[in-house]
Amino acid sequence: MSTKKSTTTTEMLTQKIKLPNSLQIPQIHLGLYEVPPSQTSSVVRTALGVGYRAFDTAQWYSNEAEAGRAISSFLSSPSLNRDGLARSDIFYTTKLRHNYESYDAARESIARSVEASGLGYVDLFLLHSPLGGRKAREASWRALCDAVSEGKVRMAGVSNFGVAHLREFSERGLEREKWPAVNQIECHPFNTQTEIRKVCEEMGIAVQAYAPLARGMRFNARGSKLGGLAKKYGCSEAQILVRWGLQKGFVVLPKSTNEGRMKENADVGWFEISEEDVEVLDGLNEGLVTDWDPTDAP
Template sequence: MASNSFTLASKVKLPSGHLMPQMQLGLYMMSGREVLSAVPWALAAGYRGFDSAQMYHNEAEAGKAIRTFLESSNNPGLKREDLFYTSKLASNGTSYSSVHRSIKQSVEACGLGYIDLFLLHSPYGGPEARLTSWKAVEDAIEEGEIKSGGVSNYGVRHIEELMASGPRIKPSVNQIEVHPFNTQIEIREACAKHGIVVEAYAPLARAERMRDPTILALAKQYACTPAQLMVRWSLQHGLVPLPKSSRKERVIDNVKVDKFEISQDDMAKLDDLDEDLVTDWDPTDAP
């Protein structure tokens, strides 16, 4: 692996056949106003993927910021199909029609014509609701409203349940909290078994461990920031990190990870930091 092998232009191929940027900007906990600033900064810096959700209440602003950039004089020739936009279902439903309608509302809210990746945000609701919601995702893919479908916060049991149901379209992605302090090996192995790409949200552990001695020592050794070290760790594990910041300099700096490569020994040191740290919520054991 060449040390410069990860840039904002790097992509991974999803089981659906579509290509997805391997580093994206997470829009969690951003106000609409922050999104309208952060998305254009990120686009100008080279980001091509943006991760929103119904629960974030910023789908409309995310879509508006993308559309405005595409129509602006700052656009370096990008088209809609060059960008990758994700949203998520707020809650699984046992009513197929309610989920189907909710997906349509997300497509309309962003105003981008279609959604590149649509995820079930959590496994809450029980088996029937999960499988009903997934059928609505499959149909939305077949209707052209979304390009790829996936899940989020799914534990091993939820992944196996979905795959055992014989889905017409299998999930392309499972988005979970992953960082050196919560390595999620069992869930990652289950996803790998089924060819599901793992997206890492909170890849910086929401800055809760930036002063960790191992993180500081390795960041100094590799002449990078703690954030860059943690993003690079994600990438070298084959994950798709979604670093989030509403500060312009951090939006730009967090993804400058092409000038160094973490050695196998140091990757192991980072893996050993695992303490099952949950920085927000953890529905992966939901019934």
């Protein structure tokens, strides 16, 4: 087993990577998919207490306002915000549910989300998927780029974009600064997305790995290689998966509503998976889709 200098959970949660556009992004975010609006406030507050500084929501999740409000009230509460964090210490991502052929409709929808967050600006705004067709992708992307120019959004990115959708940015002749900062895709050892990742790398687009735990679908399988590696490293299967994503250089978005599991998923700074074992994990690829896969949508 390789050794490395131990990094604390708090350090892991504040650790940032530099994107090709030179902006920085925390490498671990808390995913908020399927966190009911009624629980979002307490989940976000708990996560902030654990040390999470980055949150991934979406119009689709119906918890943008609750997440934003929980962040604002944490920041303004001296008893909770003991480190004196400012808005700029938090990274808030949301996503446009639909791509619109109407530029104005996209603009309005983006503005509504920024407003709903109550945070003044959104750090990262993504087109949630390529669905809707090329014209809708193009108009919605223009609207996002304009929101960036106006300062309502700091970075624009995409999600679930496949190779053909990514190529559209160069085909349209857009200058490099108007290409997505990130592509958020399902990515874990059971779905390694090699083709899309290769194009992201060529185009200087960072990968955000969603469902990094494969939604727990491959945990506790008798005799599994994942289980064997967890035993070998003395950690949990979830920690092996988070660590794999981090070592690949992805931004990872593990979701948990449970304080202990939130901590566990970020407590991965004390070990490193050897190159050999990373290859073992790469070999588990089976194209597993845990939720949806619109990466080859027309």
